Amino acid sequence: MYKNNYVSVIIAAAGMSNRMRSSVNKQFISIANKPILARTLEKFEECNYVDEIVVVAKEDEVDYCRREIVKRFNFKKVNKVVKGGKERQDSVYNGLLALNERANIVLIHDGARPFIKIENIKDSIEGVVKYGACVVGVPVKDTIKLVEKNENISSTPDRSKIWAAQTPQSFWKDTIMEAYKCAIEDDFVGTDDSMLVERLGICVKMIMGNYENIKITTPEDLIVGESLLKDKEIILNRREFIFQSR
Numbered sequence: 449m450y451k452n453n454y455v456s457v458i459i460a461a462a463g464m465s466n467r468m469r470s471s472v473n474k475q476f477i478s479i480a481n482k483p484i485l486a487r488t489l490e491k492f493e494e495c496n497y498v499d500e501i502v503v504v505a506k507e508d509e510v511d512y513c514r515r516e517i518v519k520r521f522n523f524k525k526v527n528k529v530v531k532g533g534k535e536r537q538d539s540v541y542n543g544l545l546a547l548n549e550r551a552n553i554v555l556i557h558d559g560a561r562p563f564i565k566i567e568n569i570k571d572s573i574e575g576v577v578k579y580g581a582c583v584v585g586v587p588v589k590d591t592i593k594l595v596e597k598n599e600n601i602s603s604t605p606d607r608s609k610i611w612a613a614q615t616p617q618s619f620w621k622d623t624i625m626e627a628y629k630c631a632i633e634d635d636f637v638g639t640d641d642s643m644l645v646e647r648l649g650i651c652v653k654m655i656m657g658n659y660e661n662i663k664i665t666t667p668e669d670l671i672v673g674e675s676l677l678k679d680k681e682i683i684l685n686r687r688e689f690i691f692q693s694r
């Protein structure tokens with residue numbers, strides 16, 4: 449509960465994991481001995497502003513998810529596990545339809561982003577109250593090129609204006625419901641939730657996230673994930689050693 453609001457979180461975990469090239473849904477793969485989806489859920493479970501969590505899983509994985517993730521790890525805030533759809537957008541819409549009727553703030557998060565920090569979740573909830581809608585992201589580090597089909601570079605946008613959008617993406621429930629209904633009516637498919645709100649002319653604020661909040665997408669990301677967890681202590685110790693020897 450945050451300032452008398454009812455905060456619901458939709459965790460989208462119903463993708464195909466094609467780019468992971470694994471026979472198992474990537475969210476059920478373990479990083480440092482814990483399934484990715486359990487790592488994602490524990491962050492929202494631990495955040496005291498969050499009231500409920502709705503997980504969206506593939507139709508044939510709903511039971512497995514209830515048993516092997518929600519029950520096994522004893523997640524108390526997960527009210528429902530519902531089935532997803534063809535696109536991420538279809539899955540999130542199913543999640544929206546399953547929310548508690550008291551929900552008025554909605555956070556949408558990828559099940560495949562287990563390194564979200566609780567402070568970013570809190571910032572997102574506070575961001576809805578302050579701005580109405582917000583997305584966690586980070587300024588890009590590389591120079592970005594727009595490239596045509598023939599691989600010619602057509603332009604180099606001003607990097608200082610480019611951020612990589614992550615999740616959570618957070619909204620008043622009425623706003624995101626309207627945005628989803630309009631997108632369905634117009635047959636519009638976006639690659640994130642914010643796009644559906646932006647196209648209605650509603651301002652969405654970008655809020656600073658962290659570079660660790662990667663989306664586990666390809667096999668290399670599992671190695672990065674393992675090292676993010678395992679090497680944290682080593683890196684901290686090394687930093688201390690460098691400072692001490694100065």
Ligand SMILES: Nc1ccn([C@@H]2O[C@H](COP(=O)(O)OP(=O)(O)OP(=O)(O)O)[C@@H](O)[C@H]2O)c(=O)n1
Nearest residue numbers: 460461462463464465466467534535536559560
């Ligand atoms: N129909 C879909 C597609 C995606 N997702 C979820 O949305 C998040 C972001 O999608 P992505 O990482 O692209 O996952 P996949 O769609 O599974 O990946 P791929 O494109 O490689 O198949 C993931 O947590 C994924 O499970 C979903 O719930 N329903």
Ligand SMILES: C[C@](O)(CO)[C@H](O)COP(=O)(O)O
Nearest residue numbers: 536558613614615639640663
């Ligand atoms: C929502 C998202 O994670 C923001 O970066 C991303 O757009 C999901 O896209 P994908 O096409 O499912 O990888």
